[in-house]
């Protein structure tokens with residue numbers, strides 16, 4: 178009883194005395210008299226002890242009875258807290274209060290340079306020491322993290338084998354073999370999000386563990402029910418050729434059509450006329466080529482399959498006895514034609530709705546060249562190949578009428594125009610699908626195109642050009658073999 182009473186009347190606590198004994202301030206005899214000397218033997222000082230100890234002089238007694246706060250404030254001014262703290266890995270006792278401590282902070286006397294290691298609780302007690310606030314908040318945020326870690330372990334241990342439920346459930350949805358109907362998909366996603374939230378909230382703010390685990394289990398059951406519905410949905414649709422499979426969905430994502438997936442979800446995972454316009458995933462196209470071919474009215478065009486981003490075709494008929502190969506971007510095909518083929522019963526399209534790019538292969542170029550030769554035969558135009566410079570020319574024969582009375586005319590030297598591969602192929606492409614026109618009518622269309630644009634040059638100029646080109650090539654060759662000395 179007497180001990181308690183004494184300690185209740187402490188003038189200086191243990192930690193105050195430790196601090197005081199290590200401070201310069203308290204040694205000032207002018208202000209504190211012999212206080213510093215007298216306190217040397219004390220660990221704490223109570224009012225009773227002060228009263229009984231006759232060694233204290235008047236100044237010391239006056240300060241200790243009335244002004245300890247002022248004195249302690251001045252003492253604290255000599256000290257500052259260091260900004261970092263440590264975690265004890267063995268038994269460490271606070272130098273101020275002697276209690277065992279885990280979080281060790283350091284305070285240093287700015288005058289003497291003496292350092293004390295002190296518990297964070299004692300730093301809190303002297304929170305107006307310079308730097309104390311900062312290290313205290315560091316310790317407490319670390320302790321919060323430690324608590325979080327502990328709760329996370331607690332929660333995950335309680336989950337047992339379901340510890341990776343959210344991750345696994347998400348994977349199951351991401352890898353589901355079809356694009357799921359919108360509501361089902363978002364319900365599944367939101368159940369997973371709820372599970373994750375229950376766990377996160379417990380970890381960050383604590384609460385009743387078993388209640389949180391119960392909630393989590395309920396949501397997990399809800400997920401299982403929904404997932405069963407998803408599996409049934411797949412079983413029902415797996416044979417539908419318009420089912421949007423995982424492969425198509427991944428392809429859409431990779432090609433920046435995420436928004437199309439949402440439209441497919443809203444159409445219950447089945448592709449329709451609108452969404453098919455964006456599907457040019459090669460596997461899907463390959464699977465459906467027979468449908469595209471079936472819907473084509475004419476039978477002289479054959480689908481040869483896909484190559485990269487295009488569909489390859491071949492046309493062979495009375496006009497093109499040697500086949501001409503052409504391509505159309507799958508993207509354009511699906512938008513214009515493919516999306517209708519796969520969704521409208523009895524849909525038919527004409528080959529003229531195809532847009533043809535003539536393939537630039539040597540076999541095709543040979544067939545194209547031969548076609549020009551045969552169609553332009555007996556006209557005043559021709560396509561010729563200047564082998565020495567590997568260049569194509571349009572050649573135009575010229576006639577000169579002898580006299581106004583005569584129907585006879587005399588042929589003079591033809592004129593020429595460079596024929597670029599681009600124009601050669603484009604002109605063919607333009608007449609590729611024409612049916613029901615005579616060969617003469619078609620040759621007139623082609624000649625019209627040849628005559629338009631570009632500059633005709635006389636034979637001598639063409640030959641000069643060829644000669645220069647040949648010589649330049651020869652020079653080049655010689656230079657390659659005889660280096661400058």
Ligand SMILES: [Zn+2]
Pocket residue numbers: 192271272273274275276295296298299
């Ligand atoms: Zn302490």
